[in-house]
Amino acid sequence: MSEPEASPAVAAVSFDDLSLVRQAQAGDAGAFAQLVAKYQGRVYNVCLRISGHSEDARDLTQEVFLRAYSSIGGFRHRSSFYTWLFRVATNVAISHQRQVRRTVTLPFDPGEEAQLGRQARGLTHRAGNPSSGPSERLSRREADQLVVAALLELDEQHRAAVVLRDVEGLDYQQIAEVLQVAVGTVKSRLHRARKMLRERLSPLLEIE
């Protein structure tokens, strides 16, 4: 029987956050800059996975921190800072996605299921071959591209739930706080999102 997978490393709330946030609220921009340095990578990845574009993610990350800075005075420490920050990040990223409605550039033609199947089956085969070195890495990269493409086909809310859970490792309660929905909604969204992902990635899931 398989054990539940260990979730990715959940952000350790540093005690430094509290003092840094308080300093930032008192007008110490340097303290906020330290928070930027600390969280920029995670915020960037959240924005990247939701937007699907590195350039967008870069812009969105800037926007996230600007908004966070402008409203940090209103942060009441009712949640952890990173939860609050991720709320800003997801709001910014989702809002951006809704506004842009940009055509996603996929590494392949998403309409060609047959091609996807062949490609994915090839990846599965190569990934399962322990002797393949560079080719395995290549397969992994290609598989990642497929996963990213599948993620981008989810609507923003479902995508955000998956990103927060499986990329950022937040638990349901934290995701609920970030998305400002009930825990049950988080559970439901994750379920639907994974179901869609599973269908989309079914060729990759074939077990030889």
Next chain:
Amino acid sequence: MDPQQRDKLEQQISAYLDGELSEKEVAELERLLAESGEARQVLAELQRTVSLVRGLPQEQPPDDLYESVTSQLERAALLEPTDVGTPARSALDRWGRLRRFASVAAVLVAAVGIGYLTITGNDKGQREPAKQETELQLAEADRSEEVGRQMRVAAAPAKKSEAAAPSDRPARARGITAEQSVPKEVDVLAAAPPETPAAETHLPSKASPPPARQPAPKPAAAVVEHVASTPTLAKRPTAPAGTRGDTTVDQSRLVVAAGDRVAGVPAEVQQVTMLVTAGRGKPVWQASLKLSQALAEEGVTFLPVASSDRGADGRARRYYGAAYEVKAEQPGVPLYRFRASPEQVARLSNRVAGVAGVQVDVQGTDGRTNDIVAGTKAEQRERLRLGDVAAGLQARRTMELSKSVSAGSADVERLALGVPSEADSNVPTDKDEAAPGRAGGRQLGLRGTARPYKTDIAATRPAPLARRKLTRDKDVAGVPVETFGQFTRADTQPSQTAAEVEVTVLIRSLGQQREQ
């Protein structure tokens, strides 16, 4: 299993994989999994799906993201009436209220405490610390809010420098706003590198008040002035019509600012920020195009100047070509800026300087950029508005164009002067303007001896670039020598090829122009 049951099962398995089921639910599900092959199949597929998503690599953010963010934050902090919020102000306001409240509370506490001591007369020794603390609170409360604000503002970078900012990232911030349309180098969020002696930061503090502003040097004299930390801005005349900042609007101009700190390199190493400012009526786009070509060849990263400098979709980096044209019609507006090494600046400036009608200046800082945070926010804004930022930021500046070069190697000097090195034919020179590809991509080796020496280029040898600039800069006609940059660092090691030069400030102040 009907679809509804299957859906419910999948949802439970999804939560199971996340460890979000209760013990009872887990027990029930695992019993079902043991009995049902279909359930196990669902579990396996979901596990694989989740593994694929969780296996996505964590992407590294762009190297310049931190700098870009802090730059924007710094602007937000300094320039209150902008599109971004002003948490610093609101925080300060709140802080001010807290301080006022604290002062009242402190007085009450002190009165009660003194009364109690008077009555009891006991335990004086034990109560002394509390009394001292109360006195400190009273003293603190007596200060004006403005003074407190100044100190807090000034203390921000100082705290950062003491606190060893994230070592792998330069705690650095710059700011350029289209609203002010002036070049500036700001370091509000940034830390002075630990190697920088605190005494050289010119941070105003209670212990060491800022030095008084020195009188302006006479025109046409090659004078290096140490800029005061808190210049008397109120006495500065408003920029007259036709001028803005340090940029003359009737002349296209590229302003190159130097002096950003670089992470992970010694303090004496300076990277360079080139700030390009467009004038009016001149084909600045030609220079911009040329510069962009050179930048691409150098692999230099572009940074957007400000949101207003972006295209209609807010994405300057992708539309900077259009931005050139737009900004060329708006005199004095910084077009873009980017980071480059000093030697890259030398090459780039050398190339764009060949474009007719465009002037290239080199500005820079010596890294002591904390002066910008001196004074109240109102003073800072005024300083920004008047285009005094560069001067305010720099520990040194020239009121006239001058030439002063010291170098750690002959190559550095050759590079600065655009004189081709026999050993390195890729050093760009004026002649290379016709073949811009020659200089691309290659880091010039600044190896050689670290033998420090100083020379006055104006007096001892010709400086093609300087001469050219001089003849083109009508604003400084009559000034005998113009400098490209000042190179110092006698203490660099020969192996630190990138550390051997430091481009320092050479900037002409608007005030001086008006006096002329």
